Amino acid sequence: MRFVLRGREPRWLAAAAVGLAIVATLALTAGPIRLAGAAPVSAFERYVISPLTTANGIAEVLLAATPLIFTGLAVAIAFRVGYYNIGAEGQFLAGAMATTAVALALPDLPAGAALPLALIGGALGGVAWAFLPALLRRRAGIDEVVTTLLLNPVAVLLLQGLLNGPWRNPETGFPDSATFGEGYGLPALFGSRVHAGLLIGLVLVVVTAVVLRATPLGVRLRAAGQSPAAAEFSGVRVGLLQWRSALVSGALAGLGGASQVLGVQHQLTGSLAAGYGYTGVVVATLGGLSAFGVLAVALLLGDVQVGAQGASIALQLPSQMGGVLTSVLLLTVVAALSVRHYRLVRRTPRSPQPVRG
């Protein structure tokens, strides 16, 4: 038995692969779900389908997907030029911290001034956190995987330090910041919890898609990521592109942090360090480093996240079951999508014709 590359893939194959992955997930998780005391099929329906059956559910999915859109885009843009930014987590937090700094410094600004300022602050915060690894890479050729990765816990510690120190809530003494002023709320959409951060994210998805697909810059980015030497040979300034993408990536992640505190939390809390940046790596790579791929995967993960919470509440399944199901689904989907490029062949067939001579 061996895999043989398919010549042409039928269109239905991708859909069939995902379908197969869902069935496989169901089969693999049925045991644990039963162990935890629920019926697998109805649990599965809760996890994946239910959130999409009500308007409120869909809104929650959009809300859960919002931060992932930002971090997914951030990672995708960096990975695309061959800059392996694993630091979206830290940049996301830095963005949130910078936004908080603005909100705490100027609490009384009206929304018209407060929001742009806070968002720009967030983007700059992300840039600031992305700056050192990008600089080390550009000036000294130092690998960004290590530096961006190690700066993530440092960002968490900075967050804790600020919350335990200067930003400690003056009312409660707890390590979360004061509530932001009136002007610092991103407007809600459709009378739900979804906020304008989603719109910003969607605009960025479209802009990114257009830049990547339809501009010279997009072609250069792709070339630089795919074969840096050849791109350099063709006059693409790979180092410069990577440097700029690293900073843009930081800005996007930072904007995500800003969107999350302005749209959801309305204050800065330690719970913001919830792994949005790390998930962004999954979102970006699973989304094929394309803008709409990022959007699709973010929505899928949002769906499963909302579904997992719903299932926990309705079926009293342990919260970890959601993690098991999400990760199994993730792995079976990528495996199925990857295998679909191949045919499984039993062994080399023998020549049908008789031997001449």
Add this chain to the structure above:
Amino acid sequence: MDFPVIAVLAATLTIATPLVFGALGALLGERTGVLNLGIEGTLYAGAFVGFYVAARTGSLAVATLAAVVAGALAGALMALLTVTLGVNQHVAGIGTTLLLVAACDFSNRQLFGGGQQTVTEKFDRWFAGSGIPAQYPMTFVAFLVLAPAVWWVLRSTGAGLRLTAVGENPEAADTAGISVARTRWTALVVGGALMALGGSFLTLSLLGTFTLDIVSGRGWICIALVIFGRWKVVPVVLGALLFGLFDALQLQLAITPAFGSVPNELLIALPYLVVIAALAVRGRGVRYPGSYLTAYRRA
């Protein structure tokens, strides 16, 4: 109070132990071109399975063996995904970590849910009370057996040569009659077993119990250390020691009166910042294995 230099150095070795297991496990895979981001989950699985089996059987030997098997299975999952099925290594690795952590947490809930925390037997320190050598057996294994063994295998054996060849140029290895898939599978399975041993150090040596999030990002540090050490055993181990030293140091400084006014967050950040600084000092020249992140398949 004099500054307890000996204690800090002893703690350095202890802290570095799981990092050495994890980083050398990761190094094996990466030398063949496969980045195993499943490491965090594999450490976790090693910690949990070791703990669970110790709780069930009361035997540390069986528990250690079980952790090794769990790690090997985790490595096999990674190999199935990335080597056999050709899945993107970032996604496969992070997915594996998510799965293993969730599966362990789920099992922990099902098996031990609520109630008193279970405590098991754990390894005793050797040379207790003797300063720096007062360490758990696994620390000796890490530094005196594992690190030299991996160093020797990579340097002086055909297996090491194959590993490197597959990682640098799979087509060349293939042409020389070396099975790329088998080499990568082996490296990932053995590497997974090593990672899980590192994870089991936390439960079976250090604590005798399991708590959620017990690994707390040590896996990611291992990944950073492998790159820091440029896929070579000695610098990787030195990197682990450097991290351990500054972690031990910050824990000591935190209760040293002279440092009373330094925010503890800054102290805790110290080991991370030191590794970044050391990397900056080491300078450029990171050269990834030639086939890093790429699957290999013949036409």
Add this chain to the structure above:
Amino acid sequence: MTPAAVARDVSASRATPLVELRGITKRFGSLLANDAIDLSVDAGQVLALLGENGAGKSTLTRILYGLSRADAGEILIAGEPVTMTSPADALAAGIGMVTQEFTLVGPMTVTENLMLAGSPLGRIDRKAARARVLAASERLGVPVDPDAVVERLSVGERQRVEILKALLGDCRLLVLDEPTAVLVPADVDLLFASIRRLTAEGMAVVFISHKLHEVVDLADRIGILRRGKLVADLPAEGLDPVAIAALMVGATESSVETALTDRVDEEALATAVGLDGAPSAPAAPAPTGDRPAALQVRGLTQAGDPRPRVDDVSLTVRAGEIVGVAGVSGNGQTELVALLCGTTPPTAGTVHVGDTEVTGLDVAARLRAGLGRLTEDRRGSVVLGMSVEQNLVLEDLDRFRTGPFLSRRRVRAHAEALIERFDIRAAPGDPIRSLSGGNMQKVLLARAIERDPTVLVASQPTRGLDVGACQYVYAQLRALRDAGSGVLLVSEDLDELIGIADRIVVLSGGRLVGEVAAADATREALGVLMTGSREHAA
């Protein structure tokens, strides 16, 4: 017996062949790369496989070596059917191979590369291995430095390592896929001597080359592939390059017969098919002297250890002339081209393209100044993951903008025009990695020439190309020259240089050691200069 008769009598009964291929068929998607090929080779025999770029030669040999799996057909060794699931099987069956692309591990030493195959899992003895390598190198007449790190070797040196690697395995059948493409004549002679010795001892050889005189020199039998089909399988005895070339490009058997019987047509046929890849027409004497300089190099140096890789090179290429650079591989050609292209910075010296000094400029600025490039690393000059059209416009993206957007329509139109003009066998949207080497070279040529460069630096532009493609490249270079551009042609092929350049400079040890006018140049004179004797410098 006429060749045609032999060709018809493909499988004349003989003793059990050493290796026999039956009905080998291989598809890549919709492309039929090998179409039911039957072929065999006997012990002590050299079988030459010929065919244009993309005819399926490499595919067939890769199947034989287990690097690729046939969709149908079988392989028999000494009459026994075998399944080649991997090169390990092939090695076990006594088959060794030098693949067309290098398959060496760059960061490892020569010894390590050579001990890779069949090394035990356990302890290895580097010292003993080193001694074995030295002994084999001596015995087989393939000189290598056992301690050199492979990635620091020149392509020619690497090829020697490849050959030694294949020979080391004590194989019964040796497959050589274009081994001579990157070897200098002296090395080719060494290789052929080894092959003759080994075949005399009973080893069989499958040999692929585009250089027909080599084939005639070495082969006992010749198999010719065309678009995946075996179109001829006949003894080499009595065949000459012209007849072979005719078979390759699709002349009917009868026209070959005519060609063979009617010697008068030989010249014409040779010109038509571009015999041996050598330029077919003598170089037109180009008036130079007062023409403006297209490329001016002054004191260009790249430091190296122990001595400079490029050492104080000064030369001028005037508009409308082709200057050849001759030299034995590894004497600074690659480095010189890299310095000119701006991919590495020089330690000292200046470079002018036309009137513009480009010394410190990046690639994009050099392109704007009028520099065109065609380097030896074809696959490193294109972004393999992108399409033909994207590669064609990569250097000039901003020219195809409408507002901020890249105009797909204009990119497509541009690509279609170039594909038409340069006869590239591909569609604009095809991934460039699926192109054969010859077509990839045409894409690069098109990209460089289309910009109407002041000077074109072309390095090994015909390496590995079939005869037709070589002729094509020569014609384009000449046309460029005639249109008033300068061309700097770096090549290890002396016939090529003598045939096409207006004057030839010789690079040795990183220094320019002499200059010869093309009209006066002979292989011998150049050879003397190349090997370092200075007294013949003109």
Add this chain to the structure above:
Amino acid sequence: GGTTGEEDTSSSSSGDDDTISVFGAFATPLEEPWDGAIHAALTSVADDGEIEYQHVDDLGTADEMERALRDIIATEDPDIIIGDAFAAEEAVREVAAEFPDTAFAFGSGGTEQAPNFSVFDNWLQDPAYLSGMLAGGLTKTGTIGVVGAMPIPEVNRIVNAFTAGAQETNPSATVTVSFINSFFDPATAKQAAEAAVAGGADVLFAERDGVIAAAEEKGLPVFGMMVDQQEQAPEHVVSSLVWDMRPTIEAVVAAVADGSYEASNLAEYSFMKNGGSSLAPINTGTAFPIPAELIAAVEERQAAIMDGSFETPVNEDEPAGSTTVGE
């Protein structure tokens, strides 16, 4: 197994509308001791048939917490929601304000919010003080090591009370405090404890998991947290600070049942004198002697706390890394 609530599902589906329904909404997994203590108390109240109980945990972000609360109200509509709001203070309060008919009792550092949002916390300063007294009496070197999660008020309060207790029995003692800045990282907590021992400490307080293992290895007295942790090191755990949420829960349930519920600060239900917290029975089988007079002093102080004649001081300032109490 354990108490994951699948049995509760069946009991709540019995449709018995008279019993009060309670939903637990926890920010951390139940395995975290703080939420674990609340969950354990709720489970035991449910086992006694006083309430129907369901729960959801690991609502780590404000976003998830808010989503869960809205979902719980929309689909389950419990009478009472109990949980912890620290990481989602704003979000939880907002939801509570929107649904005034549901009683919210949340762990919080803030004050109550009319009409329906009550707050509680683990007010363990009483057992902390008593443990501190024991620690002060047990130390020979005069140094006591504390390892805590992070300098948040609930932890500060306990550590400060512990220090004050130590001061009573040993006015010249030094208390070193390390924070590991994580709720779960027992390996680092253990390492911090060992650093404290290297710094001279010979008695430890395990605000976090991991410290007891260090004490056992070093043969030192140690104090546990949240539940009686004596089993973890039977010869070394002197006692533990135990939190019992039952009084708090019962007060809320009773108020909701008789319609008198209103937003209030439930803190005092966690006080020792109300049975909300306690010092676990002092270990009689320790590897080291515990002086009888020390135990007597602690018991005396405990009696004073119980009858209200002694009130443990509450101090939520961040303790310094190394505090020398007294001169």
